[in-house]
Amino acid sequence: MSSPMYGGVGDTISSPADVLILTASKSRIPAHSRVLAAASPVLERLLDQTEKRIDGSGGAISISILGVPHGAVDAFLRFLYSPSRCGMLEAKGEEAAAEMAEHAVHLLVLSHVYQVGWLKRACERALASRLASEAVVDVLVLARRCDAAWLHLRCMKLIAKDFAAVERTEAWRFLQEHDPCLELDILQSLHDAHLRQKRRRRKREEQRVYTELSEAMDCLQHICTEGCATGHCPDSATCRGLRQLVNHLALCDRKKRHSCGRCKRLWQLLRLHASICVQPDHCQVPLCSQFKQKMDQSNGKDEEEDEKWRLLVKKVVSARIMSCLAKRKRQEGFQDQEQPWLKHNLLE
CATH class of the missing domain: 3.30.710.10 (Potassium Channel Kv1.1; Chain A)
Incomplete structure (x- = not known):
C-alpha cells in the first residue's frame, strides 16, 4: 500500500x-x-x-x-x-x-x-x-477524444503552419492508413482555414482601397477650398497625385478625354465626391452640382451599375467615418498621456 x-x-x-x-x-x-x-x-x-x-x-x-x-x-x-x-x-x-x-x-x-x-x-x-511537428498528430487525436477544444485549436494552428513537416511524420502516415475520416476532417479544416485567411486578406485589401478613396476625397476638398498650401496637406502624396490629375485634365485633348485613363480616374473621383457631398449648394469642388443634378435625373436607367456605385459610396463613407473615429481616439489618447505631464510641470 x-x-x-x-x-x-x-x-x-x-x-x-x-x-x-x-x-x-x-x-x-x-x-x-x-x-x-x-x-x-x-x-x-x-x-x-x-x-x-x-x-x-x-x-x-x-x-x-x-x-x-x-x-x-x-x-x-x-x-x-x-x-x-x-x-x-x-x-x-x-x-x-x-x-x-x-x-x-x-x-x-x-x-x-x-x-x-x-x-x-x-x-x-x-x-x-x-507541441512539435513530430507529436502534434497524436496530441490532436488526444484533444479530440478528451474534448479539449483549446488544445485542439493549437494543434490545428501548428499543423497549418508546418504541414509539410507534419505530413512526413510516422503519426500522419499511421493516420492515413487507419483513420482516413480523421485525415479528411483535418484536411477540410485546413482548407476552410485557408479560405478564411484569403477572405480576410481580400477584405483588408478592399478596406485599404476604400480608406485611400476616403483620403482622396479629403484631399480633393482641401485642394479646391484651400489651394493646397504647402505644409497644410492632410496627405502630401495624395494631394500631389490629385494635383497632377487636375493639371493633366486641363492640358488633355478634349477629343481624347473619353479614352484617357487619367481623365477617367479624375472624373470618377469628382463623381464620388458629388455622391458623398453634403453641401446643399455652392460646393467649391468642380462639377459637383452637375454630377448631383445628373444623378437626380438618372431615374434608374442602369439599375445594376447604380447599385454597384451606391455600394461603393456606402463603403467609402463607412471608411471615412471609421478613419475619423480612429483619429479622434488617437488624439484623445495623446491628450490623456499629455495631461499627467502637464500636471507634473504645474506642481513643480
Missing part, C-alpha cells in the same frame, strides 16, 4: 483515510472521500454509490483507476489535494512542473474522465507549450 504523500493541504486533514485508490500496478493509495468528492463530481457519484452498497459496514471504500500508470494516478491525486499546485506551474514550481511534464497526457485523460476542469486546462497549457 502506498503512503499518502500529499504535502500541504493533505497534511491538515486529521481524519484517517477512508478511501483506497487501486491502480494498474495493483498498488493502493489511501485518500479522503471528502477531498475527492469536493474535487470531482464523478468521484463524488462513485463514492455515493459505493457507500450505499457497503451500507455502513465500516469497510474502506475502494475505487479503481486503471488504464494509466501508477505514477500518473499518484500525481492526479496530488493535484486534487492541492489545486494551488496548478498555479505553481505558472511560476515554474519545479516539483509540480516536473510531474505535469511527465504525466501531462495521462493527467489530461484523468481530468477529462473525472471532470476536473481546472486540472484539464492546466494539462492543455502544458501540452500546448511543448
Whole structure:
C-alpha cells in the first residue's frame, strides 16, 4: 500500500483515510472521500454509490483507476489535494512542473474522465507549450477524444503552419492508413482555414482601397477650398497625385478625354465626391452640382451599375467615418498621456 504523500493541504486533514485508490500496478493509495468528492463530481457519484452498497459496514471504500500508470494516478491525486499546485506551474514550481511534464497526457485523460476542469486546462497549457511537428498528430487525436477544444485549436494552428513537416511524420502516415475520416476532417479544416485567411486578406485589401478613396476625397476638398498650401496637406502624396490629375485634365485633348485613363480616374473621383457631398449648394469642388443634378435625373436607367456605385459610396463613407473615429481616439489618447505631464510641470 502506498503512503499518502500529499504535502500541504493533505497534511491538515486529521481524519484517517477512508478511501483506497487501486491502480494498474495493483498498488493502493489511501485518500479522503471528502477531498475527492469536493474535487470531482464523478468521484463524488462513485463514492455515493459505493457507500450505499457497503451500507455502513465500516469497510474502506475502494475505487479503481486503471488504464494509466501508477505514477500518473499518484500525481492526479496530488493535484486534487492541492489545486494551488496548478498555479505553481505558472511560476515554474519545479516539483509540480516536473510531474505535469511527465504525466501531462495521462493527467489530461484523468481530468477529462473525472471532470476536473481546472486540472484539464492546466494539462492543455502544458501540452500546448511543448507541441512539435513530430507529436502534434497524436496530441490532436488526444484533444479530440478528451474534448479539449483549446488544445485542439493549437494543434490545428501548428499543423497549418508546418504541414509539410507534419505530413512526413510516422503519426500522419499511421493516420492515413487507419483513420482516413480523421485525415479528411483535418484536411477540410485546413482548407476552410485557408479560405478564411484569403477572405480576410481580400477584405483588408478592399478596406485599404476604400480608406485611400476616403483620403482622396479629403484631399480633393482641401485642394479646391484651400489651394493646397504647402505644409497644410492632410496627405502630401495624395494631394500631389490629385494635383497632377487636375493639371493633366486641363492640358488633355478634349477629343481624347473619353479614352484617357487619367481623365477617367479624375472624373470618377469628382463623381464620388458629388455622391458623398453634403453641401446643399455652392460646393467649391468642380462639377459637383452637375454630377448631383445628373444623378437626380438618372431615374434608374442602369439599375445594376447604380447599385454597384451606391455600394461603393456606402463603403467609402463607412471608411471615412471609421478613419475619423480612429483619429479622434488617437488624439484623445495623446491628450490623456499629455495631461499627467502637464500636471507634473504645474506642481513643480
